[in-house]
Amino acid sequence: MSKEKVSGKTVEVENSIELRVVGYIMLALTIIAYCLYSEAPIVVTIGCLTVSALGSYLSYVFRSRKSKIVNVLIFGGTFAVLGHFIFEAVKQVFGSGMFLPAFMQVLCGLLVVLTFDLRNRTDIYVLATVALGLMGTVASQTGSYTVFGLFPLAFILTGAIFLYLISISHSREGAPSQVSASTRPTLPPALNQGQPLWKRPATGGALVAVVTLPVATVLIFCLLPRAGTSIVDLMADQARVLMARLYEHLHPPQPLAPTAMMPIPPRQQISPFS
Numbered sequence: 001m002s003k004e005k006v007s008g009k010t011v012e013v014e015n016s017i018e019l020r021v022v023g024y025i026m027l028a029l030t031i032i033a034y035c036l037y038s039e040a041p042i043v044v045t046i047g048c049l050t051v052s053a054l055g056s057y058l059s060y061v062f063r064s065r066k067s068k069i070v071n072v073l074i075f076g077g078t079f080a081v082l083g084h085f086i087f088e089a090v091k092q093v094f095g096s097g098m099f100l101p102a103f104m105q106v107l108c109g110l111l112v113v114l115t116f117d118l119r120n121r122t123d124i125y126v127l128a129t130v131a132l133g134l135m136g137t138v139a140s141q142t143g144s145y146t147v148f149g150l151f152p153l154a155f156i157l158t159g160a161i162f163l164y165l166i167s168i169s170h171s172r173e174g175a176p177s178q179v180s181a182s183t184r185p186t187l188p189p190a191l192n193q194g195q196p197l198w199k200r201p202a203t204g205g206a207l208v209a210v211v212t213l214p215v216a217t218v219l220i221f222c223l224l225p226r227a228g229t230s231i232v233d234l235m236a237d238q239a240r241v242l243m244a245r246l247y248e249h250l251h252p253p254q255p256l257a258p259t260a261m262m263p264i265p266p267r268q269q270i271s272p273f274s
Contacts, residue, residue: 033151055115081109
């Protein structure tokens with residue numbers, strides 16, 4: 001990241017192309033998954049991807065200075081997204097009352113609008129967080145379809161690469177939230193140059209983040225119940241089984257005590273000639 005002065009205020013500008021590309025891949029996966037879930041026309045899907053790619057390009061070009069055209073696009077896009085959300089929410093109040101589609105639509109719209117304002121690293125973090133929220137919402141609605149499971153898996157793998165780039169970047173530059181400009185160590189000129197993130201040596205923490213996230217996700221997915229059974233129902237069934245075993249252990253079944261019964265007299269055969 002480099003520092004630029006805008007209106008007397010120092011702003012840390014994100015110059016990493018790799019981080020922006022990985023962030024856009026996460027956004028594209030989320031938009032495609034949502035458009036397939038909502039059965040949107042292919043024109044809408046291509047339009048969202050094209051506009052978001054244009055926004056990512058403009059935000060990189062104008063990362064060190066403000067542009068009036070970009071500001072107008074951001075304002076117009078935000079106004080359109082919020083207006084559409086209010087319209088859909090009011091329609092659902094007097095209709096079926098399902099607010100989830102309107103919520104997912106506003107998240108998809110915000111993703112496209114946020115691509116026009118990716119000047120610093122915090123903006124990219126916000127974009128990745130909103131994409132994670134929309135992908136999680138789509139995954140919660142399409143959990144029974146195997147094909148849709150490819151999108152969360154690809155999103156998680158891309159997110160691991162995203163964390164890897166952030167980790168090696170902070171290991172070289174120092175975390176901005178923990179290291180101030182006055183106490184930040186001075187790096188050699190070779191490290192101060194604009195070296196691509198993927199060419200920097202990997203650290204142990206970065207490798208752990210890349211390997212642990214996909215592996216932990218696959219393990220959690222394998223432990224989840226299937227056939228429409230929720231986790232709460234599964235835990236309740238296991239609790240009932242444990243309580244039954246505990247009761248049998250504390251109160252073992254007693255053998256039946258012999259009871260004194262009168263002997264049954266033998267039946268007398270009656271002769272038909274008597």
